[in-house]
Amino acid sequence: MKKLIIIFSALSLLLFIRPVLGLGANINSETATSVTTAQVDLTEDESVLDGAFDGIKKFYSYTGFANSTSGNVIMIIIGIIFIYLGIKFDYEPLLLIPIGAGVILGNIPFVAGNQTGIYETGSVLNYLYFGVVKGIYPPLIFLGIGAMTDFSSLIANPKLMLLGGAAQIGVFATFLGALYLGFNLPEAGAIGIIGGADGPTAIFLSSKLANGINIMPDGTTVKNLIGPIAIAAYSYMALVPVIQPPLMRMLISKKDRKIKMKPPRAVTQKEKMIFPVVALILTTFISPSALPLLGMLFFGNLLKESGRTERLADTARTKLIDIVTILLGVTVGASTQADIFITKDSMLIFGLGAISFVIATCGGLLFAKFMNLFLKEGNKINPLIGAAGVSAVPDSARVVHTEGLKSDPSNYLLMHAMAPNVSGVIGSAIAAGIILSFLG
Amino acid sequence: MIQLLINTDPISEGYVILITGLLIVFSALVILALFFNYGLPVMLYIYKIITKGKDKKISEIKVKGDSGFTGEISAVIGASVHMYLSEQHDIESGILTIKQVKKTYSPWSSKIYGIQNRL
Numbered sequence: 001m002k003k004l005i006i007i008f009s010a011l012s013l014l015l016f017i018r019p020v021l022g023l024g025a026n027i028n029s030e031t032a033t034s035v036t037t038a039q040v041d042l043t044e045d046e047s048v049l050d051g052a053f054d055g056i057k058k059f060y061s062y063t064g065f066a067n068s069t070s071g072n073v074i075m076i077i078i079g080i081i082f083i084y085l086g087i088k089f090d091y092e093p094l095l096l097i098p099i100g101a102g103v104i105l106g107n108i109p110f111v112a113g114n115q116t117g118i119y120e121t122g123s124v125l126n127y128l129y130f131g132v133v134k135g136i137y138p139p140l141i142f143l144g145i146g147a148m149t150d151f152s153s154l155i156a157n158p159k160l161m162l163l164g165g166a167a168q169i170g171v172f173a174t175f176l177g178a179l180y181l182g183f184n185l186p187e188a189g190a191i192g193i194i195g196g197a198d199g200p201t202a203i204f205l206s207s208k209l210a211n212g213i214n215i216m217p218d219g220t221t222v223k224n225l226i227g228p229i230a231i232a233a234y235s236y237m238a239l240v241p242v243i244q245p246p247l248m249r250m251l252i253s254k255k256d257r258k259i260k261m262k263p264p265r266a267v268t269q270k271e272k273m274i275f276p277v278v279a280l281i282l283t284t285f286i287s288p289s290a291l292p293l294l295g296m297l298f299f300g301n302l303l304k305e306s307g308r309t310e311r312l313a314d315t316a317r318t319k320l321i322d323i324v325t326i327l328l329g330v331t332v333g334a335s336t337q338a339d340i341f342i343t344k345d346s347m348l349i350f351g352l353g354a355i356s357f358v359i360a361t362c363g364g365l366l367f368a369k370f371m372n373l374f375l376k377e378g379n380k381i382n383p384l385i386g387a388a389g390v391s392a393v394p395d396s397a398r399v400v401h402t403e404g405l406k407s408d409p410s411n412y413l414l415m416h417a418m419a420p421n422v423s424g425v426i427g428s429a430i431a432a433g434i435i436l437s438f439l440g
Numbered sequence: 441m442i443q444l445l446i447n448t449d450p451i452s453e454g455y456v457i458l459i460t461g462l463l464i465v466f467s468a469l470v471i472l473a474l475f476f477n478y479g480l481p482v483m484l485y486i487y488k489i490i491t492k493g494k495d496k497k498i499s500e501i502k503v504k505g506d507s508g509f510t511g512e513i514s515a516v517i518g519a520s521v522h523m524y525l526s527e528q529h530d531i532e533s534g535i536l537t538i539k540q541v542k543k544t545y546s547p548w549s550s551k552i553y554g555i556q557n558r559l
Contacts, residue, residue, distance in 0.1 A: 172462050184450065270484060271480060423469060
């Protein structure tokens with residue numbers, strides 16, 4: 001009995017020490033096995049325990065402790081950081097917490113071949129991941145966004161739509177940057193869309209271009225970059241409150257920040273109903289490849305504004321989008337399996353993502369200043385709202401609002417910032433369509 | 441297209457996409473903006489002309505029969521509806537009682553086993 005307890009305690013000690021040493025699992029594996037053989041020598045005379053011990057050893061070889069690599073441990077820590085950021089700082093918790101949980105889920109070490117991992121055909125996670133790989137979830141999310149969004153500030157002031165276009169310079173600049181860093185065209189296109197600051201669009205485009213299945217004209221297969229791109233897009237979207245304010249303060253003078261805009265005119269219900277139909281037709285005629293995204297977005301908006309389908313709109317903006325967000329978050333998180341995720345490419349993508357957010361924000365801000373040159377006094381726009389042109393609905397609009405309040409506590413910009421914000425969504429979807437039609 | 445992709449250097453292709461892409465995004469949004477700035481008011485105006493007089497659903501309420509109906513009367517009606525909806529305390533019964541909370545017997549929570557001090 002005593003011996004049994006000693007063996008068990010030795011084993012459990014081993015199990016708990018393992019992850020600590022696990023950071024260099026490959027190097028330590030030899031010492032670990034030598035320890036276990038020593039244990040075997042001790043129990044040689046007890047044949048009954050021998051069998052049990054073999055079982056335990058086999059069991060141990062299947063546990064996460066035996067299979068963990070440094071990559072797994074790092075990714076699990078990252079997952080915990082995501083959850084922490086979501087809870088503590090309230091950075092898009094609806095995204096970061098599912099993704100963080102997914103990161104942990106995807107990086108639990110396992111023995112391959114038992115249909116456990118997300119990349120193994122037939123596993124449950126793989127089936128859920130199907131919606132990401134085939135680009136099914138993003139349009140559904142867009143349906144919900146459409147049913148949530150009020151386009152009236154955009155209809156009231158259509159010229160603000162240009163700001164949403166200006167911020168898309170981030171997409172194309174990043175695309176170019178990725179090309180210079182040696183990514184091939186489809187991969188660079190998928191990376192560029194991070195600058196659109198729109199998670200669903202980024203996933204949609206990367207699932208079409210950089211999915212690890214498509215074959216390039218020169219015979220090579222494109223890399224699977226869905227995981228890194230989605231994580232980069234979502235994490236920078238969550239970090240919008242950190243990235244944007246310094247740029248705003250740097251580029252926009254104190255005087256400009258205090259500009260008060262005219263309150264938007266009241267928009268009639270008829271205009272609101274016409275908007276989704278007309279915008280759907282116009283934008284998809286221009287960029288048909290973005291049909292799944294834009295079609296669903298405006299369809300959702302039509303459900304909301306038609307006044308007859310409140311039930312459908314309500315489901316789309318609450319239950320449906322919640323369900324899809326859960327599945328999307330967890331599977332995108334789980335797709336960061338360390339052996340596939342921790343590569344030089346991912347690091348480059350993260351770097352490019354940060355740059356693209358900066359460029360997009362600057363593009364929007366500077367274009368707003370540029371527009372002000374042509375606008376009459378009293379009709380001027382507050383250049384801060386240019387920053388909301390990167391989509392990241394509605395976070396960037398909120399950041400603009402708080403930044404405006406800081407320089408003038410009576411200046412409420414939220415309503416105005418929503419216009420470039422939603423047009424940023426439309427703009428990035430169009431940009432995705434264009435990139436897809438060029439490179440798909 | 442494939443031949444073209446092989447033959448051109450990706451960077452120059454990238455610049456082409458950069459410029460055309462930005463142009464297209466901008467032009468799309470400009471068209472949308474122009475439409476909602478100029479096209480929509482015209483459309484709404486035309487719609488108004490077309491449907492003038494035909495719209496039977498929205499018609500003025502005839503005030504002929506309500507000549508004696510003054511603002512005071514409507515104020516009284518409004519006030520009474522408001523009172524009725526907001527001051528529902530009056531309808532409540534004035535009898536205050538302590539509700540008896542009766543727990544159903546369960547041997548799991550029975551006190552007697554604890555008192556007898558044996559299992």
